[in-house]
Amino acid sequence: MSEHFLVTGGNRLEGEVLVGGAKNSVLKLMAAALLAEGTTVVTNCPDILDVPLMADVLRGLGCEVELEDSEVRITTPAEPKYHADFDAVKQFRASVCVLGPLVARCRRAVVALPGGDAIGSRPLDMHQSGLRLLGARSEIEHGCVVAEADDLHGANIRLVFPSVGATENILMAAVLARGETVIDNAAREPEIVDLCNMLNEMGAKVSGGGSSTLTIQGVRKLEPTTHRVIGDRIVAATWGVAASMTRGDVRVRGVNHKHLGLVLDKLRTAGAEVTPEVDGFRVIQRGRPKAVNFATLPYPGFPTDLQPMAIGLAAVAEGTSMITENVFESRFRFVEEMIRLGADARTDGHHAVIRGVPVLSSAPVWSSDIRAGAGLVLAGLVADGTTEVHDIFHIDRGYPRFVENLRGLGGVIERVGSE
Known part of the structure; x- marks a missing residue:
């Protein structure tokens, strides 16, 4: 038996989530x-x-x-x-x-x-x-x-x-x-x-x-x-991007917001209100996100681990975004799965051009790594209908209490077994 997620889109994420160790x-x-x-x-x-x-x-x-x-x-x-x-x-x-x-x-x-x-x-x-x-x-x-x-x-x-x-x-x-x-x-x-x-x-x-x-x-x-262990900045940023994609209001705790300076700046550029707090940050997105360009680089640049989330945000943003991957050459495999979900995207070498659409369309998709899996779940949250995300063992390797945390924010997700 293997397991997959059923993610039903359409809900605005709201609430508070606690991030564990990195x-x-x-x-x-x-x-x-x-x-x-x-x-x-x-x-x-x-x-x-x-x-x-x-x-x-x-x-x-x-x-x-x-x-x-x-x-x-x-x-x-x-x-x-x-x-x-x-x-x-x-x-x-x-x-x-x-x-x-x-x-x-x-x-x-x-x-x-x-x-x-x-x-x-x-x-x-x-x-x-x-x-x-x-x-x-x-x-x-x-x-x-x-x-x-x-x-x-x-x-x-x-x-x-x-x-x-x-x-x-x-x-x-x-x-x-x-x-x-x-x-x-x-x-x-x-x-x-x-x-x-x-x-x-x-x-x-x-x-x-x-x-x-x-x-x-x-x-x-x-x-x-x-x-x-310090708080997990990648998990924290995933929830921040999820708030922006779903036009939500999410407070993220358990992380040093200074570890996410450029990432939070990108969310502000997308139109989100981002407030640093003592043990985290808060993201409020009141309307459709705006297109933002991203280029992955070693710290303090934009993390390659957040590239799938950047693509997910671009996929539903107003306008056209360019994503440049400078660290891992095979990470754009994620784009193929996003296209299944109705994203208007194309790749050329280490660049991806994404033209945002108002809503993605549900489809079966497959995780190729930890961050791609999380990115596909976020995409499912802004798709019509119910999206199947397969090979979710990847997500379990990097995101503690993923289903419980997402449900706690109002997301609709179910873990089911399959042959």
Whole structure:
């Protein structure tokens, strides 16, 4: 049996929604627990499928992992195992973030090439080149990333692109390396800052989080800590866009609105009233959204994870929008599904031109990744009739209590089984 959503359009979303911990942070924080012997506690964990998947990866490396409510307790042994096998890591991309901690702790790592969303090529060459500069040997062998080091030493590392994953792996390897490491053109995402903060709580010496240059003074040993995950800015923005698309009034809580500066500015350009609040923001859209152009870029630019939501907003906006995808080349697969729903859209290379229509038309559609799935549900909210959204396991990987939250805002959605 598989499951799909039935989404009935026509309702204005209104009310309040609480956002949990960030998916793009919690998995890396769990991996960081490998760096210290003892029990590390991560709180404000989102109730998503990827958390127990990462727990299984850590258990395979010799850790004891307990999941309870929004808390994860990870007890790391004195000598973790260094081989993360294919069965454990094949289901999600973030599993590769154990590479850096294993090289740092064990001086050796064998990590099967990860699976994850079908959004384009995401090679590991920057991860490997960074580890090599730190003194490790790294190759791809038999479908695995293999890294070994007799000793890790500081290095000056400049990334050719501010890759989040490469920044995280190199950072976590460098905290236990001898001497100073400088990572230039590092990723600046709030989730990177969250990881830096947790590492410093464990006894690391990392400075520059949130800037394009990270400086790490290596230490001999880290200690366990208790750390609270930051709020999920991508989930928060999804609800904000949903408010605009449905001409609704939604208060989003549990997130730092400063992490969404450009995104909220785009909603204002679309005609929404956006009010920052102490623990979130409020979006009110009183009429049909106006067309807005979007171009995805690394933080602090417009997030590629919100590109499907941008296309959904453009599809019902008044006027013509251009969406430019600069990060993942295959993310425009989403446009094909939007066309099923009656969107007036065409793509040319990494550009999509969307001419807004007043109402979309319901149809069966298929999710290709987490964000595409959420974007299709949002499109179903502004379509006539009932839209079937299939392959919803993707959505479960990134959006906790998705059905309950949407219903709480007045959306009409039902999870049903199918052969």
